[in-house]
Amino acid sequence: MSFVEAPAKKREKPVKHLVQCYHCGEGCDTAITDDEHFFCCDGCQFVYSLLKENGLCNYYDLSSTPGIKVKGKFSSEKFSFLDTAEAQQKLLTFKEEKQSQVSFYLPQMHCASCIWLLENLHTIQPGILFSKTNFQRKEIFVAFQHDETSLRKVVELLAFIGYEPYISLNDSEKKKDKKVNRKQFYKIGVAGFCFSNIMMLSFPDYFSSGAIAEGALKHLFTYLNLFLALPVFFYSASDFFVSAWKGLRQKFLNIDAPIALSILITFSRSVYEVLSGTGAGYFDSMSGIVLFMLAGRWFQNKTYDSFSFDRDYKSYFPLGITRIENGAEVPATISSLKKDDRIIVRHGEMVPADSVLINGDASIDYSFVSGENTPVHKKKGELIYAGAKQLGGSIELQVIKTVNQSYITQLWNNNEAFVDNKHSEKSFVHPWSRYFTVVLFSLCAIAGVYWAIVDPSKILPAISASLIVACPCMLLLSATFTFGNMLRYFGKNKLYLKNASVIETLSKINHIVFDKTGTLTYSSSADIEFVGSKLSDDEKIAVYSLVKESAHPLSQLVKDHLLKNGVEAVLSVSLYKELAGKGTEGTVEG
The missing domain is CATH 3.40.1110.10 (Calcium-transporting ATPase, cytoplasmic domain N)
Incomplete structure (x- = not known):
């Protein structure tokens, strides 16, 4: 399939009002229609047709206008350099008889719809075995059969659907810095500025118990508070509303739903009181909710990052390697290996970095890399990729690339693609997360009915307080923090688990077999x-x-x-x- 030209089938017509592109969300006054949807250009319409052909229109259900604007046609020669052996050698992380693997940085990845589409590339392109994304790093890992497709075709597909990868042959081995989320800081800053000023303007109301002598000043302060609350509600709190709306579109109440409802109720009641002249509202409370929730989430993210649950290769392979120095075999750590170092890999040991075979008979097991356990025999001068396991006797290798920590860790994580992982769907965390919000809303409804009978003036405080104090964010993070700390605890005690789901599996163990031979310990x-x-x-x-x-x-x-x-x-x-x-x-x- 070629992605260079868009299909001729389209219907273009002027529209009376500016409409929104169904794919990318941009406004357009002359729209292309398809299935009664409007598109701003041929590219967006063609991507929609491509997804519809392959049964991937759920992409548009996960988020409103999730796509990236397709910049029209691109030259068929733009990615022709990817057919050269030099480019493939620098970009491919693995290549054997049938399978190749590659990782790309995708700056355009921004939402759950992106992840869903990018992990379903195998449905669109024959030859792609699987694709996995790392949203935090905006990276995608693709495994494909190069006898059915090619590196160039994979990149053309990504570029065509709006996710053109960042490719630089000069710095392909350099680690990219993690991008700082400045928008989060802006939202916290806006909420903090407005909250502090609303509090300051509310001091007279606090100290006078709501009875300010000067009526003109009272109205001025309340309307100033309303004006300051608008950017907090429409900008700083937007993430909560967007997340809750996406959940509702999927008929699911996520953990942001009660927070969004609490903010909406507080803001609506406050606007009503100000416009009707019956009170000063609760703009200070609403702004405080948004500020502290945003600051709390930022702090949680920083704390989560500091725990470093994404372990490096030393967590999985705590063994060193034998390096040849001046003709002598010297033990060395894997992290100290450099380009052109000569190393010895014995039977059962793993090749820590891409290397060339110098001496010995190499019988390589690539099951850790590609999932195929058929031994591959290598001759002198041939390339052996990192992650390979030597099945024969000792071999001498020359390192041609430095040890790539993220690549080896990625191999460990991506190895899940070769096994049945259905048990993870039965995690006990999911039912609790699913029904927490439903139970919370039910309790709020009961509280509302009770106070409607006893004291109607307390309905709003009771409901909003219940929604805020419940703090469902802790439920979301509880399993992550618990399992993450368990992984660290086990690791410190020399027990290395592949992932957090293994911890739940351990609870189902009913027999333990002890090896008393002492081979490893004594x-x-x-x-x-x-x-x-x-x-x-x-x-x-x-x-x-x-x-x-x-x-x-x-x-x-x-x-x-x-x-x-x-x-x-x-x-x-x-x-x-x-x-x-x-x-x-x-x-x-x-």
């Missing part, structure tokens, strides 16, 4: 004893060469024992195999 204190005919020096060298290929604790113990007894020579090993629970085998020097 292997260093084990005694080495050989039973059989006495070994010759050549046989000891052969055994030493064989166990040196293995990273197993017992193999390392035998190696150290032979090294202490004067065995230092190393012979080449071929056809190396290591069978779990049985031992190792291989051919030494033919």
Whole structure:
């Protein structure tokens, strides 16, 4: 499918009033119609047609006018450079016989509709296996079969639907700084400014118990408060209303619904009192609600970021690597590896960075990267990607890219795409989140009916106070903070869990099996004893060469024992195999 030209089928007509584009939301006086929807240009209409063809019109249900304006046609040669081997080598994070993987930064990603559409690219483009987004970083990870599609076609698709990726071959390896959400600061600033001034103008009303002698001043102060409350209601509080509206469109009461209702009731009652001359209203309370809720959410986000629940690769791979320095094998940390370093990767160990095979017989398992566990044999000089697991004997590699922490962490997270993850949908948190707002509204209704009978003047304070004090934000964050802290606690005690859903799975365990062999915990204190005919020096060298290929604790113990007894020579090993629970085998020097 080509995304360079829009289809000819369209109907363009002038409209009497400025209308809103169904896709991007921009105003237009000459609109293109399709299914009785208005579009501002061919591009937006074509994207709509494309989504409709593939059954993806739910994109427009998640948010009103969620699309990005498509900037008309683009040249068919704009992304032609992506067909070159040089560009693919710099941009692709993984490429093997059938599958390729790539990550892009998408500055246009801005809402839930974007995420939904971007994670359904496989429905539009044949050959795309799956796509996953990271909304905080505005990144997308795409895996595709390059015999059915290509890197260029993937980028053209993204550009066509309005999410043209940021591509720079010069800084493809540089880490992008996290963009500061300045709009959030502006909203807090506006709410803070208006709240403080409303409080100041309300002092006479506070101290006089609502009976200000000068009637003209009283009206002036109340109307000034109304004027100052408008930007708070329409600008600072907009996120609460937008979120609540999106939930209602999906027939779901989210946690922002009671907050939005509380703000709306307080503002409406205050406007009524001011315009009718029956009171000064509650603009100070309304502005305070918005200010403190925004400030609280900002503080929660900062606290959440400081916890660093998005663990780095050291949480998953707390092992070092063997580096060759001046001909000697030296233990080194993964984070210290640099380009052109030579490293040794033994059986069962993971390749920490993209490297080229220098010596040895590489039998690579890419299941951690692509989900395919069929061993791939590599020859000298061929590229081996980070995340690969060596199944054969030890190999010597030369690092060509520095260790990319975010990429290895991404591999860990994206590996969920290869497994059935339905159990996560049954989390106990979801029912509580779903029904919390319904229960809260029910209690408010009961309180309203009660005070309507007992004292009608207390209906508004009772309902608004219930909606505010309930603070449903804590319900939203409780599971995240709890599971995040549990992950940190387990990690500090050397228990590494893949993700938070595992914690819930642990509660269902009914049997625990303890391994009492001591292989991992007490292997260093084990005694080495050989039973059989006495070994010759050549046989000891052969055994030493064989166990040196293995990273197993017992193999390392035998190696150290032979090294202490004067065995230092190393012979080449071929056809190396290591069978779990049985031992190792291989051919030494033919």
